[in-house]
Ligand SMILES: O=P(O)(O)OC[C@H]1O[C@H](OP(=O)(O)OP(=O)(O)O)[C@H](O)[C@@H]1O
């Protein structure tokens with residue numbers, strides 16, 4: 001990563017401002033509900049930590065971890081869950097929090113998985129959305145920023161497990 005060209009895409013200030021707006025919007029939409037927030041590991045952990053502190057409503061948290069397998073850099077499109085949540089979601093309001101939607105395969109899998117357990121409602125909040133890259137139709141209910149088709153790191157997002165700690169988001173090449 002040290003040898004890579006990286007250019008700032010989203011500053012910490014811009015991220016903080018947008019996360020605060022999302023927190024306010026979600027708090028308005030879920031007044032009178034005790035939301036269960038499900039973070040998708042690993043990438044979402046920083047966004048989720050900031051987002052729940054921007055809420056003015058109570059929430060519970062849980063985590064799931066998914067992996068997609070493929071040859072080389074290309075995903076086979078097969079997603080598997082390597083860690084399920086530990087909370088019962090039947091009849092509850094669920095918000096999945098994800099760092100990025102790219103092909104849409106991960107979130108499509110997770111949404112279908114959770115819907116089988118009959119939550120009262122199920123929505124998705126994604127920090128970043130690469131809308132032009134979908135392999136399956138998928139729309140998040142809340143989006144921090146839309147980004148073009150370029151590889152990004154920082155604010156939880158990694159390149160080979162590096163760069164998650166960076167407070168800003170960078171384009172890398
Ligand atoms: O829309 P998709 O094409 O399915 O891609 C999005 C997924 O890819 C990334 O996870 P990754 O597998 O890199 O794991 P990580 O979160 O542990 O970094 C990201 O965090 C999403 O979960």
Ligand SMILES: Nc1nc2[nH]cnc2c(=O)[nH]1
Pocket residue numbers: 100101102150151152153157158159
């Ligand atoms: N870190 C990272 N993970 C991704 N997964 C899908 N797109 C991206 C991206 O741009 N950066």
